Amino acid sequence: MDADEIRQAFLDLMAESGHVVLPRATLVPEDDPTTLFIGSGMQPLLPYLLGADHPAGTRLADSQTCLRVQDIEEVGDNRHTTFFEMLGNWSLGDYFKAEQLPQFWRFLTERVGLDPARLYVSCFIGDEANGIPKDDASAAIWTRLFAEAGLSARQVEVDTEEQASRVGIGDARIAFYGRKNWWCREGGPEDMPVGEPGGPDSEVFYLFPEVPHDPAYGENCHPNCDCGRFIELGNSVFMEYARTETGFAPLPRRNVDYGGGLSRIAAAAAGTSDIFRISLLWPIVERLEELSGRSYDDETMAMRVIADHLCGATFLAVDGVRPANKAHGYVLRRLVRRAVRFALDLGLEDDLAVLLVPTVAAVYERAHPEVTEHVEDVVAVLSREERAFRRTLRRGISHLAEHRETGVTGAELFVLHDTYGFPVELSTEEARRSGIAVSDTWRAEFDAHMEAQRARSQQARPRPPGPADERPH
Numbered sequence: 001m002d003a004d005e006i007r008q009a010f011l012d013l014m015a016e017s018g019h020v021v022l023p024r025a026t027l028v029p030e031d032d033p034t035t036l037f038i039g040s041g042m043q044p045l046l047p048y049l050l051g052a053d054h055p056a057g058t059r060l061a062d063s064q065t066c067l068r069v070q071d072i073e074e075v076g077d078n079r080h081t082t083f084f085e086m087l088g089n090w091s092l093g094d095y096f097k098a099e100q101l102p103q104f105w106r107f108l109t110e111r112v113g114l115d116p117a118r119l120y121v122s123c124f125i126g127d128e129a130n131g132i133p134k135d136d137a138s139a140a141i142w143t144r145l146f147a148e149a150g151l152s153a154r155q156v157e158v159d160t161e162e163q164a165s166r167v168g169i170g171d172a173r174i175a176f177y178g179r180k181n182w183w184c185r186e187g188g189p190e191d192m193p194v195g196e197p198g199g200p201d202s203e204v205f206y207l208f209p210e211v212p213h214d215p216a217y218g219e220n221c222h223p224n225c226d227c228g229r230f231i232e233l234g235n236s237v238f239m240e241y242a243r244t245e246t247g248f249a250p251l252p253r254r255n256v257d258y259g260g261g262l263s264r265i266a267a268a269a270a271g272t273s274d275i276f277r278i279s280l281l282w283p284i285v286e287r288l289e290e291l292s293g294r295s296y297d298d299e300t301m302a303m304r305v306i307a308d309h310l311c312g313a314t315f316l317a318v319d320g321v322r323p324a325n326k327a328h329g330y331v332l333r334r335l336v337r338r339a340v341r342f343a344l345d346l347g348l349e350d351d352l353a354v355l356l357v358p359t360v361a362a363v364y365e366r367a368h369p370e371v372t373e374h375v376e377d378v379v380a381v382l383s384r385e386e387r388a389f390r391r392t393l394r395r396g397i398s399h400l401a402e403h404r405e406t407g408v409t410g411a412e413l414f415v416l417h418d419t420y421g422f423p424v425e426l427s428t429e430e431a432r433r434s435g436i437a438v439s440d441t442w443r444a445e446f447d448a449h450m451e452a453q454r455a456r457s458q459q460a461r462p463r464p465p466g467p468a469d470e471r472p473h
């Protein structure tokens with residue numbers, strides 16, 4: 001199954017079980033000033049998970065586009081992207097663990113066709129100090145589902161990722177973690193304010209046995225290891241507790257919040273640990289190979305960055321974001337300019353947006369036809385930004401190279417930002433890639449120069465007329 005088929009299979013399954021399928025929300029949240037972008041499928045549903053009644057009912061599902069800029073420098077490995085889709089379903093006081101876990105299992109094993117022997121799960125170990133029991137209920141459901149597939153499901157308690165790395169999980173299939181399997185809006189149970197809802201969660205992982213464990217990530221592999229041998233397919237959150245003055249109490253209305261990465265599920269279905277080889281990204285990679293005359297195997301990092309960033313930039317432009325020096329527009333600018341920088345490594349020096357945005361639109365035409373509807377506007381927006389950066393790109397790289405021996409300070413990074421249009425994060429990344437030392441105090445120095453520039457700009461603005469200016473002469 002390709003990603004389009006998997007997305008539709010999920011939404012069909014949800015509709016069959018009484019869920020209302022919601023349209024995607026824009027990447028810019030409408031009523032949440034605390035964050036720039038939708039970073040998870042549950043974010044637009046948060047008011048309803050916290051107690052409000054949803055007008056569509058108690059069973060909801062969607063496929064939500066998301067953007068996580070904090071992952072931008074992780075892009076280049078086989079599983080991180082800034083732009084992605086999350087499949088999601090929610091129960092608002094309706095069903096709970098006994099229905100959620102089997103329906104997710106059926107989706108993965110029956111609709112998508114994943115091998116149950118490749119699936120591993122995690123559950124909450126409990127918190128004795130706060131009176132929160134171990135999530136034996138979820139573990140019992142998983143044990144039954146594995147048994148029905150002819151698989152034993154030994155359990156192991158590892159508590160922390162560090163402990164799991166030290167001892168491994170042996171032949172266990174169900175691993176109990178602590179804070180890693182607890183959901184609340186901030187931290188663990190002990191960090192929650194009075195009245196805050198939270199609860200255990202249960203994650204499902206897919207094993208790629210052909211991927212060797214990398215000891216750089218710890219002595220032993222385990223489901224939450226970052227070596228790439230396991231990838232998380234989805235997480236079911238069970239909001240069933242509220243913090244009280246004395247501990248925790250059951251919520252009167254228990255909710256389910258499931259989110260799963262479409263790209264990762266598609267990668268598992270395709271039998272590849274590289275999410276860039278799935279139907280949502282591979283056509284863009286193939287187009288880059290065609291345009292550059294180079295292969296993905298030889299230019300993996302550059303092609304991954306360009307493919308991901310052009311997808312994210314395209315959807316931001318579709319959702320009304322325009323390049324700017326702050327907030328949403330700065331992120332769009334950073335994505336475009338980082339893609340342009342890596343395109344230079346491929347010998348692509350013109351019209352990146354013109355050449356690639358139509359491919360992005362074609363990839364998403366079935367699920368998100370709004371991209372095709374706005375493709376000309378998107379190309380115009382991204383091309384203007386691309387041209388502005390290309391005018392100074394090579395000179396900026398040369399300027400940075402002049403500091404190969406001495407390293408760069410915050411003052412030099414400000415020059416790259418102000419004169420050559422380099423987002424400061426791109427400058428520090430470029431320096432690291434080129435083996436150029438960056439001053440430990442660069443951030444404070446850079447911010448001081450930015451503040452001084454803002455002060456100069458304010459002083460240079462025309463003074464509004466006051467009483468003295470309005471006196472007759």
